[in-house]
Amino acid sequence: MAEVLQAKDADEWAYRGEGAVNLVLSYCGTSPKFVGKVLRIQKVSNKVSKYENGHSALTKDERVLWGQFEGIVAARTREIAEQLYVQKVMCPLLGSEHVDAGIRILVSREFLKAVENKVLLQRPTLRVDAAKVNPLCDSVLVIADHSIFPSGILKEDFCLSVEIKPKGGFLPTSDFIDEENAVKKRITRFKMHQALKLHDGVISKISKYDPLDLFSGSKDGVQNAIKCLFLTPQNNFRVFLNGSLIFGGMDGGAAECVSYTVDQAFQDGIKRVIVAKDGMHSKYFLELVTETVMKSGLLNQLLEVQKLDSIDIEGAIHAYYDFVSLPCMVCRKKGENKFSGRYSSIHSMSKDEKLKLVRNYLISATGKDLSMMISFRPRKSMDVESPHRSVLLKEINQTFDYKASFIDLDMKPLKKMEYYYELDQQIVSCYVQMVKDDEAIQNGVVGIDGSLNSYIAKWK
Numbered sequence: 001m002a003e004v005l006q007a008k009d010a011d012e013w014a015y016r017g018e019g020a021v022n023l024v025l026s027y028c029g030t031s032p033k034f035v036g037k038v039l040r041i042q043k044v045s046n047k048v049s050k051y052e053n054g055h056s057a058l059t060k061d062e063r064v065l066w067g068q069f070e071g072i073v074a075a076r077t078r079e080i081a082e083q084l085y086v087q088k089v090m091c092p093l094l095g096s097e098h099v100d101a102g103i104r105i106l107v108s109r110e111f112l113k114a115v116e117n118k119v120l121l122q123r124p125t126l127r128v129d130a131a132k133v134n135p136l137c138d139s140v141l142v143i144a145d146h147s148i149f150p151s152g153i154l155k156e157d158f159c160l161s162v163e164i165k166p167k168g169g170f171l172p173t174s175d176f177i178d179e180e181n182a183v184k185k186r187i188t189r190f191k192m193h194q195a196l197k198l199h200d201g202v203i204s205k206i207s208k209y210d211p212l213d214l215f216s217g218s219k220d221g222v223q224n225a226i227k228c229l230f231l232t233p234q235n236n237f238r239v240f241l242n243g244s245l246i247f248g249g250m251d252g253g254a255a256e257c258v259s260y261t262v263d264q265a266f267q268d269g270i271k272r273v274i275v276a277k278d279g280m281h282s283k284y285f286l287e288l289v290t291e292t293v294m295k296s297g298l299l300n301q302l303l304e305v306q307k308l309d310s311i312d313i314e315g316a317i318h319a320y321y322d323f324v325s326l327p328c329m330v331c332r333k334k335g336e337n338k339f340s341g342r343y344s345s346i347h348s349m350s351k352d353e354k355l356k357l358v359r360n361y362l363i364s365a366t367g368k369d370l371s372m373m374i375s376f377r378p379r380k381s382m383d384v385e386s387p388h389r390s391v392l393l394k395e396i397n398q399t400f401d402y403k404a405s406f407i408d409l410d411m412k413p414l415k416k417m418e419y420y421y422e423l424d425q426q427i428v429s430c431y432v433q434m435v436k437d438d439e440a441i442q443n444g445v446v447g448i449d450g451s452l453n454s455y456i457a458k459w460k
């Protein structure tokens with residue numbers, strides 16, 4: 001009979017982290033089956049949400065959308081479909097050596113309850129208020145722990161790992177972008193979204209990070225991006241030592257660091273791995289991350305996936321309405337005729353072409369939201385063969401094994417398309433308003449909206 005995790009097993013799992021929809025636990029027991037693994041447990045919103053990740057299977061339209069991928073249509077639950085999505089859709093695109101789709105394991109309700117109680121005090125308040133462990137889950141995912149090297153490491157070894165959530169790394173060029181929204185072709189969504197997040201109080205400071213730098217392929221660009229992530233990590237940058245968080249936060253908001261003289265835990269942590277003169281460890285740490293990001297080539301692959309969004313949400317939304325057989329709310333609002341107006345080239349496409357546009361948009365959305373984890377351990381001797389790739393930091397003559405993986409490759413629900421459109425419009429209008437207010441201030445005119453003025457100050 002298949003193993004089912006019970007309440008007593010909760011003792012062997014410890015809080016690792018969480019995002020908006022999953023709680024992640026690391027294994028601290030001795031069973032070879034779980035050593036080097038994490039458990040990824042689905043959460044459910046405390047508020048009733050339109051986009052709730054419930055226990056239901058895929059919708060009829062989603063089954064058509066993902067039908068060409070083996071097994072997804074027949075999946076009994078959304079969790080099973082999501083695991084197959086990682087295996088069949090994302091793995092081939094990102095490389096199976098960088099992705100672990102994991103295996104599902106059965107859990108009892110008592111296990112979920114025990115785990116939830118155990119980690120409650122370690123969870124950020126914002127996350128506790130937002131969501132709880134989904135009590136209806138009967139299975140959870142067991143995935144490789146990407147913050148450590150696979151088993152076989154000695155106890156005294158140290159492994160440093162870095163988690164980066166790069167977000168969208170290119171500017172859209174789609175002809176379907178409204179003239180009013182032309183700013184989208186010049187400013188990244190990440191940067192514009194920062195203005196909205198600040199306005200809504202989600203963050204207290206604008207990130208210095210620019211995804212275009214990270215994806216630039218140039219050493220200077222990547223170096224600058226990593227430095228900015230370090231200065232304003234928000235939910236885009238974290239560092240772990242042997243799986244314990246030593247830099248950044250899990251609250252999805254504004255974990256902020258203002259200088260290289262950060263937390264002692266971080267300083268102590270990097271000293272265990274990087275051999276350098278006092279005061280130089282942070283510099284070489286950032287150098288190591290930069291070199292490895294460049295060398296791994298992971299971002300080139302990721303950018304290709306993100307670029308599957310070829311016509312932007314302002315184009316894809318029209319394909320969506322036809323695909324789900326609903327009147328196009330965007331054409332209706334804009335007073336456009338579906339078959340002769342600005343978006344007629346989309347509305348008159350074949351069913352298959354529209355399906356492909358929507359599917360590619362959603363795959364790209366996964367690519368714009370995933371994270372990558374890169375783990376490092378110092379190579380003790382170049383004579384010993386290692387199955388891992390390595391990077392040499394010339395200035396300190398130190399070689400590191402590294403392992404790079406992608407995490408959080410979740411399938412985005414089809415019904416989120418309308419939300420994506422609305423959010424996109426909101427992001428642009430908030431940013432445009434901010435720029436207008438900024439100009440008004442510079443011209444000596446008092447801004448229209450006091451709250452906007454206050455975040456312009458924070459922008460600078």
Ligand SMILES: O=P(O)(O)O[C@@H]1[C@@H](OP(=O)(O)O)[C@H](OP(=O)(O)O)[C@H](O)[C@H](OP(=O)(O)O)[C@H]1OP(=O)(O)O
Nearest residue numbers: 019020021193235251252365366368369410412416
């Ligand atoms: O829309 P975005 O860019 O804010 O992305 C959301 C993320 O926000 P952030 O990266 O902080 O801006 C958001 O992350 P946080 O909860 O803010 O850490 C989620 O990753 C969300 O995806 P899902 O609902 O969990 O499937 C993400 O939603 P998707 O757009 O990827 O569906």
Ligand SMILES: Nc1ncnc2c1ncn2[C@@H]1O[C@H](COP(=O)(O)OP(=O)(O)OP(=O)(O)O)[C@@H](O)[C@H]1O
Nearest residue numbers: 017018019020021022024143144145146147407408
């Ligand atoms: N395989 C893994 N190995 C090591 N750490 C992991 C792994 N998977 C997740 N984590 C840690 O747990 C955190 C939450 O996981 P994950 O990003 O999958 O949650 P999520 O709720 O799906 O996120 P999001 O809000 O982006 O949708 C990650 O940020 C990472 O720190």
Ligand SMILES: [Zn+2]
Nearest residue numbers: 318328331343
């Ligand atoms: Zn339309």
